[in-house]
Amino acid sequence: MKAKEILKQSGHRPFEFPENSWKFYQEWNKTIFLHWEVNPDLVKPHLPKGMELDTIDGKTWVSLVAFDMNHIGIRSILKIPRVSDFHEINLRIYVIYKGKPGVYFLSMEGSKRSSCKVLRTLSKFPYRFSKMKRTDFSYASKNTEFDDSFHAEFELGNPLETKNKTDNWLTERYVVFQDYSKNIAEYNVHHLEWPLQDINLKKLEVNYPRFSDLINNKPDKIHYSHGVQVLAWNKIRHRT
Structure with a gap:
């Protein structure tokens, strides 16, 4: 779907997207969501x-x-070879900042060292390299x-x-x-509303020692999605 068609569909958003033009394109595909209800x-x-x-x-x-x-790329520029495509796992919490509901990443892992290095430098996201392997019906990381580790x-x-x-609330962020x-x-x-489907976990091993009080092997809610096309804007800096 072309960007202008994606931008036309915005009724599912909790707030408007920026008035200035988007700059980056990417896709989040074959997505597994695991959600835990936790003590605030x-x-x-x-x-x-x-x-x-x-x-x-x-x-x-x-x-x-x-x-x-x-397919990570800058607007009107082809994707960057050896950087644009990789597996990712992120651990996120749900926050409000300056009146906007969003997410904050506790952890971000990528399957390519080059991608992690470039994106960590450009975005300041806490990317780190992990060994990952996935098939259509499995996902493993160490x-x-x-x-x-995750399996x-x-x-x-x-x-x-x-x-x-x-x-x-959990997915439309x-x-x-x-x-x-x-x-x-x-x-x-900005992206279209996530198309979600059921997923049956035959095996699940979640081991993140630093966050063991937040997540474990028994999520309270799970989702799967074949994915969305994503338009992204330049970062805005707020002094703390």
Whole structure:
């Protein structure tokens, strides 16, 4: 789908996208969402200064998202070879900053060293390299620096014809906030509403020692999506 057609569909967003032109294109494909309901007192210590914890019906959530990052490129420029396509796993919490609901990444892993280095430098996101391998029905990752590991085997089910309020709250997020130096970086994105479907986990091993109080092997909610095309804007810096 062309960018102008993606931009025409925005009724699912909780706020408008920026008026200036988008700059980057990427795709988030074959996406596994694992969500845990957690005690807010365990999440608050991870919040950077100035960010608030976002909740739904008084509940706080943490999510692990494992997917394929594809076709990263600058507007009107072809994708960058050996950087644009890789597997990614991120661990995110749900926040509000300057009135906008968004996400904040506790952890980001990529399957290519070159991609992690370039994106960490350009975006300030906390990318780090992990060994990853996936098939259409499995996903595995290992990081020796922090002894993090993830392994999932699954079967795909039927599309979700009706999504509830929590499904939308967890997936329809259109801004990322990330701290670096003395700044909070704001990254706005836009895509069509996530097409979700059921997923049956045949095997799941989640081991992130630094965040063992937040996530484990029994998520409270799971989703799968074949993916979305994503338009992204230049970062906005906020002094803290």
